[in-house]
Amino acid sequence: xxxxxxxxxxxxxxxxxxxxxxxxxxxxxxxxxxxxxxxxxxxxxxxxxxxxxxxxxxxxxxxxxxxxxxxxxxxxxxxxxx
Numbered sequence: 001x002x003x004x005x006x007x008x009x010x011x012x013x014x015x016x017x018x019x020x021x022x023x024x025x026x027x028x029x030x031x032x033x034x035x036x037x038x039x040x041x042x043x044x045x046x047x048x049x050x051x052x053x054x055x056x057x058x059x060x061x062x063x064x065x066x067x068x069x070x071x072x073x074x075x076x077x078x079x080x081x082x
Contacts (some may be wrong), residue, residue, distance in 0.1 A: 001020065001052070002019070002022065002025060002028045002050055003050070003051045004028055004031055005036075005049050006047070007048075007049070007066055009045070011049060014067070018031065019056065027052050036048045051063060
C-alpha cells in the first residue's frame with residue numbers, strides 16, 4: 001500500500017492521511033504534488049510524503065513519529081524502534 005501523509009510539524013499532527021493501492025501510484029503522486037503546490041501557495045510549511053508499507057500497522061511501526069502527539073515525540077528525544 002501507498003500512504004500519503006501531510007504532517008504539520010509545528011503542531012505535531014497529521015493533517016491529511018490517505019491510503020492508495022499499489023496500482024494507484026500515479027494517483028498518489030498527483031495527490032502529493034497537488035497538496036504541496038497548494039500549501040506552497042498558502043505559505044504553509046507542512047511535510048508531505050508518500051510512504052510504502054504492507055499495512056497501516058506496519059507504517060505505524062516504521063514511521064511512528066507521525067502517529068504520536070507532539071508531547072510524546074518531544075519526550076522520546078531521539079528516534080527509537082517500536
